[in-house]
Amino acid sequence: MRKILVVGAGQSGLQLALGLQSHGYEVTLMSNRTADEIRSGRVMSTQCMFHTALQHERDLQINFWESQAPRIEGLGVSVAAPGSFDPGPSQRAIDWVGRLDGYAQSVDQRVKMAGWTETFAQRGGQLVVHGAAVGDLDYFSRAYDLVLVSAGKGELVSMFERDAERSPYSEPQRALAVAYVHGLGPRPEHPEFDAVRCNIVPGVGELFVMPTYTLSGRADILFWEGVPGGPLDAFQGVKDPAEHLALTLDLMKTFLPWEYARATRVELTDAGGTLAGRYAPTVRKPIGRLPGGGLVLGVADVVVANDPITGQGSNSAAKCAAAYLASILERGDQPFDEEWMGQTFDRYWNTARHVTKWTNAMLAPPPEHVLNLLGAAGQLQPVADRFANGFDDPADFENFFFDPAKSEAYLGEVAAAGSAA
Template sequence: MSSTNRSVAIIGAGQTGISAAVGFLNAGFDVTVYSDRDQAGLFRDVSATGTAVTFGLSQESEAALGVDTFAGRAPQVTGISARTITGSGHDYTELLDFDADFPGFEAIGVDTRLKVDERITQFQDKGGTFLVEEVDPDRLDTIAGQHDLTLVATGKGGLSTLFSVDEARSPYKSPQRSVLLLTVEGLDHGPDVFAHRSAAGGKHQAFNFADQGEGWWGPYLHKDAGPSWSFLGWAQPGSEWERRFQSVTDAHSAHKVVIDLHREYFDWDLPEVLRTRVIAEDPHSWLQGAVTPTVRNALGHTASGHRITALGDTAVAYDPITGQGAQSGFIQAAGLVAAAKDHQGEFDDVWITETYNKFLTSRVDAANLATRIFLRDPVFADYASVLFPAAATNPKFGAALFGLLSDPSPVLSINSVDDAKSLITAVAGEDADSILAKFAPVGRFSRSELDALASAI
């Protein structure tokens, strides 16, 4: 039941849109969600749009919106193990190896379809209106004229073109990686899994960096299989990896690509990978594609001049290497709900712009910079060449480096290599040059001793 006498329309029922809808409903607004698929179709007939891993601050935003964070339900993730190789072809050097606990938070990876399904039910049980229809620009014009606030959360395509690109915050004109996502079962989360990388075993994510791209494994809660693992691979444009990723046509071919990648590049993890199997009941357990990182201006107008506001991926599309997409959407949604609840006037151009600018400066600018550093953007290569060796050498700084996945704001202090060293010194309590002087290439990583399946796959 509305207590504000104000109405909100949300176009798009992805995890950010439906989570914002619950938040606005809890704040006393009359809320209508428009979706191009019904609830069953969103659960059964689409791929998960990502691993949807959330960390400390984004989980706090989910809680503020009044939606379940899945803490205690999804596999517990307490840290991350990172390994880096470098070299041409398959002649590479095993360079960097470190394992770090997350500083003061845990990560949670949940199937976006499961989150959306539960939140649609919650939204409707609380009295929200859920309408199934395609919304084109003409229909959006009508909807925006009927509501006090209209949010567009349809993702990176479609209606996102109604919002102009913030060129200053969008340095890329093409994707920086091709991405392959695959969720699998057959591997548990016990202490023997990835034990060669971490004493925490299956409670830590596993991240591998190579010249052609990156590969990541994370504990996951799948909508059908329950506790499982999710793989994300990133391929450099024009690389052999990219050609492999683009050859994928189904979950089984994706699984073969992932296995072959580990046989040839990351053999230390191969026994774990060979234990995995495709989730047979879910033909949509994989996804292949690419994202051009883009920041758009949140304020837009329909043909008749009605205001619309970009939300989630419609507003900011990140490369997923640092998991900022899902997190950023929840943080933006929570900020919008809090600002709207306390606002007494019209949701005019000034209010929309000021609210969004706070989000840009408090989250997006830092999240984009952290993502570019993890992508090893040549512009920031000198920073990465200092930060990652320091993380491998000093456990305290290693934890802080991956703490950036939750709160990336410390990177805003870095404008030079000296700034990066100052951050290392401040976090570690030891001079950065002293820390870096201790760094030496690993030489050879420890290999998994987990019993593998017969390699007939």
């Protein structure tokens, strides 16, 4: 029986630990918090997981909250008209919703990670509740066939060298502010199904509104992404959750009155329902070297940390865990050496590179052909649907999003098909 140490109990670490456990590996999981501490703590993220990522959870039979979480069937985009902040639909230069081929879901990571941690322990896994330093791993690495590092913050990340070629940004590109709320009213457009809403205020930032399942049941996430130094970059130093929510709503009232109109009665889900911060999107080299000569393999956002503007964090973590699990199973009893580690990361990067390219593009001001594409989606439903489904399979953006000629050709095809019909 091969012994594997997983450091970090987030989406990727826990999914990998549970997957390896189900295949008979002897797995030790290091978490810096107990399940109860996770459950009673502050929200850790926004997360909207699309079909492929959800399927990885179903494959391992760890989709425990699927029947309770809202089914998100669409993804809508609104772009505020420049210079006009009067209430009403005239304020939106673009407004549409695309339908997803398979529904998406969001489960508060406090619920999921606490539940998965308990499941791992109940199934006989060794759970070590302890923050890990590089020195600890140096000691542990001698006792394990493989050490996987999936703790995306803190000292351990410094073991993994920044990949400058794949990391165009050295500074944070957005200031992030999250509030989990009860009491949000439905959008008057398409109230019959749940959708994630992406509201773009050009030059200022974005507000995402997504249905979720939290400790107290159904809720919604209000998530501002502000251009640093701009009017949305206002949450630094705000410690009081009530003040955080008031500021969130005040900014909605100013910049996105159509979203504010349904938020006049919201309240925080709980005292831990807010989060603010920022980080620079970074790709790192996948192999970390320990002082004693041992090697560790980085997982998910330890090695590929994208800005959450495209909602890919938990999706990428699930896909990384699935790819690594497959590579470990295929390895059999051969050594998990440096060459294998490199190949295992490359297998994941083959998916992740599309996410990174698309996310970094979305952080920059949109070029004319992308504005044309977003505008056309309001008139041509197939364009809206394809854009929405790109969140599940970002590789598809290569076919119609980045290149102006491909984009123009695609819009021409859809328009011609529409007029022929």
